[in-house]
Amino acid sequence: MTKRHSANQVAQWHRDGAVLLQQFLTPEEIAPCFEDMRSLYGDKAPTASKARQDDHGEQVGVFSMDQFRNNEDMPFNCSPALNLLGLHPALIAMAKDALGTEDVRLYQSHTWAKYTGAADYEQPFHCDFKNHTLTVPSEEACGRTINFMIYITDVGEADGAISYVPLPDSDPITGPNRAMFLDSDVETQHRLKQKELRGVGPAGSIFAYGIDVYHRGMNLTVPDGYRYTLTASYKAAGNDMIGWSAWPHSFMKPWHLLINNATPEQLACLGIPRPGDPFWTIRTLERAQLRWPDWDLSAYRQAIAAIA
Ligand SMILES: O=C(O)CCC(=O)C(=O)O
Ligand SMILES: [Fe+2]
Structure with missing residues (x-):
């Protein structure tokens, strides 16, 4: 059985803009991906790794380029396991149900390794539609995106678990137009902070969200801590409003790891005809x-033979 999600979880994702899928992937599925992440990023840990105590002034957090180090787009120069993680059949099944279509595309997938002290990861509240579309989030389910943040390590609050505010809590504060950025609206940021939840879960858990929900990155505070994640974002096939990666653009990368090991259904998510x-x-x-x-x-x- 490919499905690992329930109808309730899909309903919660629609209602709240986010749902935490506890232990969606098994330890056996995560273990080789952890080894892959270690081979890619294991030498990137900083020597001094104490919790950051940055002053954000009136803001609840800030964006900085430092936060996005050790963040790389698929495909990855490691085993097929990590390359296929974002195309796990159970993720594809959930994306189809959430978007209400049988034909979905993986339009974004990247790994991200964060380390205690390597950057000030505490961001302001924002919605991700800023860099997934030139328009705004669709009101139709099939026009939306589902963005899976897959935990390859245990992610507790001290490991920089994402913070988010479910839509029924944020809408009364921000109003239904949900501005992308709230930097100039410090009061709204602080009101959202009162309502923030954390996406906490053991390795194999997934934070599934959309581009229309307020969230923010947080600092790792545990000494020598690290957080390994892989993001896999899906849209309905043919939704030209949504974009991120044009996969063929990175043709120099090790695509054979996917092509040679993925099923036709997984490859269809990359735009390869079934x-x-x-x-x-x-x-x-x-x-x-x-x-x-x-x-x-x-x-x-x-x-072809069957048709001929
Ligand atoms: O990594 C995270 O926990 C969230 C980061 C984030 O929201 C972003 O960079 O847009
Ligand atoms: Fe974000």
Whole structure:
């Protein structure tokens, strides 16, 4: 059974703008991804790693470039495990139910390693639609995005768990127009802070949210602490309003790790037509095989044979 979510969790995501999926992935699924993260980022820990005590003046937090170090887009130069994590069939199943469509696209996926003291990670409240669309969040479910933050380490409050305010609590404070940034509105930030919850969960848990919910990054305070996450964001196929990565742009990266190991359904989330799609002809199959010699194209070949 691919589904690991309940109808209640999807309903909560719609109502609150966010839902915490406790232990959605198993320790066995997370273990190789942890090793991958360690191989990618293990040497990036700072030598001095005490909790930060930065002064934000009147603001509840600030953005800084430092926060985004050790943040890299898919694909990753490690084993297939981490590369396939954001395309886990149970995530795809939840994305389909949440967006109300059978055809979804992974439009953003990146790893992020945060370390105690490496930056001041405490941000102001914001909504992420700023850099996922040039418009504003859709009122229709299928026009939305579902953004999964997958925990590869245990994430408690002291490990920089994300802070967020469920929509029924934030709307009375901000109003339904939900401005992207509230930096100039210190009073609203502080009122949201009174209502903030933390996305706390053991490794394998997932914070599923949308681009329309107030949240903010927080500092790690545990000495020598670190937080490994992978973000995987989905939209409905054909939703041109939403964007982040154009996957072919990074063609120099190790895409074969995905192409050679993903199922047709996982590859469809990257925009590769499913078996049986008219794109697949004898010629396109031959050329695809030349480009990716180790790609198992048998399902695509069989679909053509069935039509011929
Ligand atoms: O990493 C986090 O906990 C949240 C970061 C965030 O919200 C952002 O950078 O937009
Ligand atoms: Fe954010």
